Amino acid sequence: MTTYDSIPYPSYSHPQTSPAHLSAIARVFGLSPVDPKSAKVLEIGCASGGNIIPLAARYPEAQFWGLDLSKAQISVAKQKAEKLALTNIKFVAASIVDHNFKRQKFDYIIAHGVYAWVPGNVQQRLLEVCGENLSKNGLAYISYNTLPGWNALKTIRDMMLYHSQNFSDPAQKVLEARNMLKFVSDNMKIQTGPYKETLDAEIKRLQNLSDSYLLHEYLEAVNEPCYFHEFAAKASDHGLTYLGDADLQSMFLGNHNEKVSSTLMQIEDNVRQEQYMDFISNRRFRMSLLVQNGLGINRVISEERLTGLRFTPNFKLEKPVDISQLGRVEEINLVNMQAADRKGKVRGRIFCAAVIEMLRAYPLRLSLDEIIEATMITLKDMDKETIRKEVTANIMRSIFNGMCSIIYDDVQPVLTPSEKPLAFGPALYESQLMEIVPNHYSEMVKLSDDQRLVLQYVNGENTIEQIGTALKRHIEKGEFTLAANGEPIDSSAANYDDYIQKYVEDMIGVFANSSLLVA
Structure with missing residues (x-):
């Protein structure tokens, strides 16, 4: 029995480990990874499946394997997969040291929060599995604590x-x-x-x-952070090359001051360059991507590499923009969607219009062509080539300065619900147990108790009217209170049914905007 059996680590989804995200990064660097829709994916240290189960639900034609030492957590993972009727995922309770992967090949290998927390022989075995069991164009994601941070x-x-x-x-x-x-x-x-x-x-x-x-x-017996160059050297011993980091922003020299950037640019060895950046930033955590030696990595980014990618804005407008001013704005201030203390700024009429269009479409992720087309509608007085050139150059910078994230995935969440709206299966399941649930993009969405209550009825079997009827039963039992202007609404009120209807519609809208609804 391990400490993970007695006090389980909460098993959440991690969008940075998603094959859609990893595939996009590999494509930016000139590689040809397997499409996530048909990939074979292995997660080492999968816990109770919080990360890999949403992926299996998202990609029903792909194949997934989860491995973890904790028998208790694997048992929970199997129960979840069974409840969700997932037939494309298998779980194994075993040590990576003991398990024989035979000659299986995986297109994506994920090991989040494992490497630094296991003894040296297990670290070696993890890298060995990546070296031996990655497919030709496969990608391995390994996160770990680093020095000097x-x-x-x-x-x-x-x-x-x-x-x-x-x-x-x-x-x-x-x-x-x-x-x-x-x-x-x-x-x-x-x-x-x-x-x-x-x-x-x-x-x-x-x-x-x-x-x-x-x-x-x-408090675990083992927690051994290492320097990045040490990790890269050990990976190289197993035939693996460092591709990049799941956090692309951390790789961008332009995020440092001009003197630092110009000095580091003279270093041709990518591993040495990254190590120096770690020294400067006092970095404490890395999410490294590894590939087989010999692949043609090309870190000179071109527009062609953006084909098929979709872009997610990580910042929102600090203040609303007057709709009458669309197309005239020359500068906008932004704030990070996850951290209000992080600010950003966009200048230039063309890219300001492009960013606003991306935010108007959110939570849909737009392709480069879709961003350009939307911008052209706003800027009717400008020619397409000028807009394309300006938007493309800025989008490329945005990938690396943290303003945008990228994925390779053309299936979008549902914004206009059907007559009987349906929530993403893993979110529906997890909402009965916890307040944090995974969405269509493997992002974590925090729900209020009221939202969790409503979501359980968004199962594809109920109309909005039927969901309202179910809520009435909870109100009658004293389990739920519907309020307007801070005051509880009495069931005898003349407009009581209208309030219920509006409340459910608003909730469905919240779920849609959180990418929690599917077709």
């Missing part, structure tokens, strides 16, 4: 390990580790300096995180 965090881990070493029960270890954090925080209040600032920031972050995260990230 983890040097300061190692001090905090050592503190917690030292204090909790005499407790065998995982829950008690976590409690004592939290007591240690509080003790250190309380007794450093009068101190000043960089050491205090570093500890304060990390302790504050850890205090708000779950027990399972604290246990598995900081």
Whole structure:
């Protein structure tokens, strides 16, 4: 029995591991990965299937395998797959060291949160499997803690390990580790300096995180961060080449100041260049993509490489734009959709119009041609070639500066629900157990209790009217309250049914805008 059996790590979806995302990155660098729709995918350390099950549901013609050491979590994963009637996924409870993959070939191998948390022989075996079992054009995704960023965090881990070493029960270890954090925080209040600032920031972050995260990230027997160049060298020993990072923004020299960029540009060795960037940024975590040696990687990006890709805006407008001004805007301020403290700015009439069109279409992901066509409608006074040239150049930069994400996937979520709307299967299932569910794109969507209640009836069997009738039953039982202007609506009110109808329609709209509805 492992600590993952006694205190399971929450098993969520990770969009950065999705074959649609990995395939897009490989195509940008000139490779020809297998289409996710028909791929063979292996996830090592799949836990209870929170990441791989949504992928299997999303790509019914592809084949998926999940491997994890925890028998308890594999049992849960099998139950989920059975409930969702997924026939294209298999789960195995075994150690990667013991399991024989034979001559199976996988187009995508995913190992998220495994490499740094296992002993050296398991790390070697993981890279060996990638080297031996990747298909010719296959991609391996491996995430791990890195140095130098983890040097300061190692001090905090050592503190917690030292204090909790005499407790065998995982829950008690976590409690004592939290007591240690509080003790250190309380007794450093009068101190000043960089050491205090570093500890304060990390302790504050850890205090708000779950027990399972604290246990598995900081209190496991093994947590060995490494320098990137060390990881790349070990991968090379197994016939693997570093392609890039799942976080493309981290690779872009233009995100550093001009002096740093010009100096690093002189380094031709990509691994050395990346290592120097890690030194500069004090990086603590990497999501590296590996491919078989000998593939023709080309990091000089061209417009042709963008064919088939779809673009996701990561920023939204800080302030609404007057619709009468569309096509005239020369500058817009943006704010990150996930982190309000991250700001951005777009300048130039053409690309401002393009960004606004991408946001108007969201949550649909547009192709480059669709962005150009939409921009042309807004800028009727400009010729197509001028618009294409400007939009393409800016989109290429946006991929690497973090303004846009990319996927290779042409199936869109549903924005206009059918008569009997249907939610994405894994989201429907998980909403009965937790507040965070995966959407069509493997993104995590946080639902309120009310939204979770409504979503269970969005199962393709109920009309909006029938969903409203179901909600009435919950209201009658005191399990749900419908309010208007902050006041509960009485069931005897003349417009009671209209409120119910409008509420359900609004909820369906929220689900659609969160990419939770499917055809």
